[in-house]
Amino acid sequence: MNAANIINASFSETGTNSVIVIAGLNHYFGDGHLKKQVLFDINLEIKSGEIVIMTGPSGSGKTTLLTLVGALRSPHFGSLKILNQEICGAKDNQLVMIRRQIGYIFQAHNLHRSLTAWQNVRMGLEMHGTFSREEMRHHAAEILTEVGLGDRLNYYPEDLSGGQKQRVAIARALVSHPPIVLADEPTAALDSKSGREVVNLMQKLAKEQGCTILLVTHDNRILDIADRIVTMEDGKLTSSLR
Numbered sequence: 001m002n003a004a005n006i007i008n009a010s011f012s013e014t015g016t017n018s019v020i021v022i023a024g025l026n027h028y029f030g031d032g033h034l035k036k037q038v039l040f041d042i043n044l045e046i047k048s049g050e051i052v053i054m055t056g057p058s059g060s061g062k063t064t065l066l067t068l069v070g071a072l073r074s075p076h077f078g079s080l081k082i083l084n085q086e087i088c089g090a091k092d093n094q095l096v097m098i099r100r101q102i103g104y105i106f107q108a109h110n111l112h113r114s115l116t117a118w119q120n121v122r123m124g125l126e127m128h129g130t131f132s133r134e135e136m137r138h139h140a141a142e143i144l145t146e147v148g149l150g151d152r153l154n155y156y157p158e159d160l161s162g163g164q165k166q167r168v169a170i171a172r173a174l175v176s177h178p179p180i181v182l183a184d185e186p187t188a189a190l191d192s193k194s195g196r197e198v199v200n201l202m203q204k205l206a207k208e209q210g211c212t213i214l215l216v217t218h219d220n221r222i223l224d225i226a227d228r229i230v231t232m233e234d235g236k237l238t239s240s241l242r
């Protein structure tokens with residue numbers, strides 16, 4: 001059984017379908033007199049397959065919460081369970097295992113400039129170490145075709161438009177069918193038409209794969225893809241709308 005299977009097995013044993021459970025979470029930056037609390041008593045539960053959008057003013061703590069959910073840093077106080085694994089106080093190797101279950105999409109697509117679209121997406125599978133070279137080639141080509149880039153497999157990022165690059169990033173995040181996808185301002189660098197295409201694509205693939213999405217955005221034009229909208233203000237979750 002590999003790392004991913006161990007997590008999936010323990011998740012299904014719980015009988016719950018909440019993939020993200022946050023309770024009484026507090027987080028700080030800095031030390032001593034520079035110590036500043038940025039998240040205050042966050043409580044949030046996200047169910048399997050839900051698309052949740054988090055909005056709120058700049059500096060309110062959205063990205064900080066997203067990086068904690070992504071196991072990219074450890075919370076200071078409270079409880080944060082991802083796929084039934086406690087992140088608070090988790091060891092580095094446990095955090096690495098959890099990260100393998102999460103697809104990340106950022107504002108800047110973060111593609112490797114020296115790799116083609118196909119190679120960039122294949123990287124999303126290589127870290128799992130469970131796919132043969134042929135399977136990786138096949139799955140990468142298949143998902144790039146699904147996002148409308150079947151004729152751009154061998155293009156380098158610099159030869160693709162902003163929207164196409166973001167579609168490669170979506171393909172890379174979703175190629176391994178992760179149970180959770182986290183997206184930070186995925187449309188911020190795109191015009192409204194490309195932004196709409198990108199979120200429609202994320203919604204379609206997520207619903208097909210049954211994956212949960214937590215997406216941070218200032219872009220009011222894409223709020224309609226959410227099953228639920230939560231708002232962060234001054235480090236506190238202030239509202240939750242369905």
Ligand SMILES: Nc1ncnc2c1ncn2[C@@H]1O[C@H](COP(=O)(O)OP(=O)(O)OP(=O)(O)O)[C@@H](O)[C@H]1O
Pocket residue numbers: 029030038056057058059060061062063064065
């Ligand atoms: N690494 C860090 N060290 C110190 N303070 C930080 C760090 N990262 C963020 N902060 C502070 O934490 C607070 C929340 O920042 P965060 O980036 O989470 O907000 P945000 O809501 O995502 O903002 P934006 O919408 O502008 O991206 C801000 O006051 C920010 O200055």
